[in-house]
Amino acid sequence: MEPTIEQLKAFFDFCVRASNLLRDIALVRFDQRTSRIVILIGETIQVEILSNGENIIR
Known part of the structure; x- marks a missing residue:
């Protein structure tokens, strides 16, 4: 499997x-x-990018 556009x-x-x-x-x-x-940004910000390009920031 590969990431979507x-x-x-x-x-x-x-x-x-x-x-x-x-x-x-x-x-x-x-x-x-x-x-x-x-994606882990710094030590505290975690971003998940779904297959439709939407983001979940934690």
Whole structure:
């Protein structure tokens, strides 16, 4: 399985926003079980990008 185009666009957007805020991107992972991209920004912000490109921020 591979990320969808919507996921890749959302991923790029989050990376640009995080870098504009001078935040470190600590981890990026594509979870094949759930088809989600998971991004850990800094030590506390976790973002999940669903297959339709929607985001869950925790």
